[in-house]
Structures are given as structure tokens and as C-alpha cells.
Amino acid sequence: xxxxxCCEKAHTNKGAWTRDEDQRLIDYIRTHGEGCWRSLxxxxxxxxxxxxxxxxxxxxxxxxxxxxxxxxxxxxxIIKLHSxxxxxWSLIAARLPGxxxxxxKNYWNTHxxxxxxxxxxxxxxxxxxxxxxxxxxxxNAPTELxxxxxxxxxxxxxxxxxxxxxxxxxxxxxxxxESLEEGNSSSSGMTTDEEQQQHKDxxxxxxxxLNLELSIGISSFGRNNNSxxxxxxxxxxxxxxxxxxxKFHFPGQASICLCCQLGFQTSExxxxxxxxxxxxxxx
DNA sequence: AAGCGAGTCAACCGCCCGCTC
DNA sequence: TGAGCGGGCGGTTGACTCGCT
Numbered sequence: 146x147x148x149x150x151c152c153e154k155a156h157t158n159k160g161a162w163t164r165d166e167d168q169r170l171i172d173y174i175r176t177h178g179e180g181c182w183r184s185l186x187x188x189x190x191x192x193x194x195x196x197x198x199x200x201x202x203x204x205x206x207x208x209x210x211x212x213x214x215x216x217x218x219x220x221x222x223i224i225k226l227h228s229x230x231x232x233x234w235s236l237i238a239a240r241l242p243g244x245x246x247x248x249x250k251n252y253w254n255t256h257x258x259x260x261x262x263x264x265x266x267x268x269x270x271x272x273x274x275x276x277x278x279x280x281x282x283x284x285n286a287p288t289e290l291x292x293x294x295x296x297x298x299x300x301x302x303x304x305x306x307x308x309x310x311x312x313x314x315x316x317x318x319x320x321x322x323e324s325l326e327e328g329n330s331s332s333s334g335m336t337t338d339e340e341q342q343q344h345k346d347x348x349x350x351x352x353x354x355l356n357l358e359l360s361i362g363i364s365s366f367g368r369n370n371n372s373x374x375x376x377x378x379x380x381x382x383x384x385x386x387x388x389x390x391x392k393f394h395f396p397g398q399a400s401i402c403l404c405c406q407l408g409f410q411t412s413e414x415x416x417x418x419x420x421x422x423x424x425x426x427x428x
Numbered sequence: 429a430a431g432c433g434a435g436t437c438a439a440c441c442g443c444c445c446g447c448t449c
Numbered sequence: 450t451g452a453g454c455g456g457g458c459g460g461t462t463g464a465c466t467c468g469c470t
Contacts, residue, residue, distance in 0.1 A: 431469105435467080438464090439464100443460105445455105447454085
């Protein structure tokens with residue numbers, strides 16, 4: 146059918162972003178919110194491709210980003226999630242507030258891969274290297290969700306855990322949507338930390354257990370305004386679990402800090418709200 | 429001080445999917 | 450029903466930094 150290019154490449158800048166471009170993008174999104182990325186560059190006076198603007202915003206300028214080194218806890222979480230999800234960086238990022246898929250992907254490729262290899266673990270299969278050729282290894286990995294229930298058109302380029310191509314089944318999505326509707330933060334209405342602590346209390350020997358109740362969007366952040374339950378996102382997840390909790394500010398909607406919305410803040414003053422770029426936080 | 433290789437990460441590319449008309 | 454569009458994702462690239470020789 147042929148597609149028009151996402152932008153007029155002849156008149157767009159490439160490469161590193163300048164401070165002026167950053168500021169223009171920030172100013173525009175601050176005023177208008179995220180929206181039509183294709184038209185954004187022109188409206189914001191940027192000679193950039195819409196996709197490039199989106200990437201720059203998501204990966205670098207977003208105010209809720211957590212900069213700095215990954216903690217050991219984050220390391221472990223990434224490893225666990227990767228063992229279950231494979232190279233689904235966006236899904237993994239959805240469980241690490243303030244981290245982007247790109248950041249996690251880079252971190253995986255530069256740090257964790259080597260770390261696992263040095264421990265004699267195959268980073269793709271998460272099995273000892275001498276067993277890494279066992280193709281059944283991954284499909285036997287424990288999961289809380291039965292990803293195999295509903296087949297999904299797999300991304301053929303995704304090589305990590307092909308057997309883990311997955312999709313949430315309807316009941317899982319509905320359950321998540323309902324929980325979001327009730328608590329609108331975490332499934333139980335308490336913070337994730339509290340949930341994890343409670344889980345630890347209940348299952349003290351359950352350190353390996355991973356709560357894979359992946360966040361399926363945030364109701365007030367979702368693309369579809371006519372839902373307050375997150376079902377809009379979940380409904381799209383009926384075919385693919387796009388966990389788009391990165392959308393956090395839309396015109397005409399209440400602006401809410403993502404981490405606070407998720408209950409990830411650890412104190413009264415949310416650390417994510419302490420911006421380093423002078424950007425106005427949402428809570 | 430200079431050269432070189434390895435490591436890091438921002439940015440780009442191409443493909444895919446959902447939605448709309 | 451299917452073409453087209455917009456947005457998102459994973460893989461890859463290349464510029465930059467750092468440490469070693």
C-alpha cells in the first residue's frame with residue numbers, strides 16, 4: 146500500500162538535540178500536552194521529525210525520569226523481568242518507574258549482559274551457559290500469567306524468548322481494569338512498596354516470586370478520555386499488552402505525576418517531582 | 429601527550445499494530 | 450473490507466567518553 150514518510154526528511158535536523166530545541170519541545174508540551182507527534186514539530190517550530198520529538202521527550206526530557214545509576218534492586222528486577230518477558234523493554238520499563246525502555250535496553254546490553262555472562266548465565270535464556278542451548282528452558286520458566294493462552298503475532302525480530310510472545314487474557318485485563326478503577330493507583334490501593342512488603346511478609350521465603358501484575362496504563366493518562374478505568378488501555382491490550390503508562394499529561398486533563406499516581410513515591414515529597422531541569426512537576 | 433580500543437548512550441531506522449474512514 | 454495514518458517498539462548505529470598503553 147505504501148506509506149508516506151513520517152516526516153519530510155529533507156527539511157529536518159538530525160543528530161544531537163540542542164538546548165534550544167529541547168526548550169522548544171518542553172515549552173510546547175508544557176503548554177499543549179503530548180499529542181499529535183506528527184504535527185508537533187511544525188507547531189513547536191522544530192525542524193525535527195515527529196518521531197524524533199517523541200523519542201527525545203520520552204527518553205530524555207520527560208519530567209518524571211529518574212536519572213542516575215541503576216540500583217541493585219533495579220538490576221535484579223530487570224533480570225527477573227527479562228527472564229519472563231524477553232526483550233520486551235517497554236514492558237520491563239513499565240515496572241520501573243522513571244526508567245525508559247531505551248535506558249533499560251542500553252543498560253541491559255552494556256551492564257547486565259556482561260554481569261550474567263560473568264556468572265556463567267546465558268543472558269538470553271537465563272540458564273547456566275552449558276544448558277543455554279536447551280530450547281525448552283525459557284518456555285518452562287515460571288510465570289504468573291499464562292502468556293501462552295492467546296497467540297500474538299510475534300515480532301520476528303524479537304529473538305530472546307520467542308516462546309514468550311504473549312497477551313493478557315480478558316479476565317486478567319478486566320481484573321486489572323477493575324482494580325485500577327477501585328484504587329486508581331495500585332491494585333490494592335496501597336503503594337507498590339507496601340504491597341511488596343506485605344507480599345514479603347506473607348511469603349518470607351518467596352524472594353524469587355515476581356509480581357507480574359503489569360501495570361496496564363493509568364486511567365487518567367490513557368489515550369482514550371472516555372474511560373476512567375484504564376479499560377481503554379486494557380481494551381487495546383486485548384490484542385497486545387501495550388503498557389503505556391508514560392502518557393501522563395493531556396490537555397484538559399488533570400496533570401498527575403506518574404510515580405505518585407502509581408504510588409511509587411517513598412515519602413510525602415515525591416523524589417520524582419524534584420525536577421532538575423526546572424520543569425514544572427505535576428504534584 | 430598521543431593513540432587506540434572498549435564502553436556508553438542518545439538517536440535513528442524500519443517494522444508492526446490499532447484506529448479511522 | 451481494506452487502505453492509510455499515527456504512534457509505539459525493538460534493534461542498530463555512531464558520536465562521545467574513558468581508561469589503558
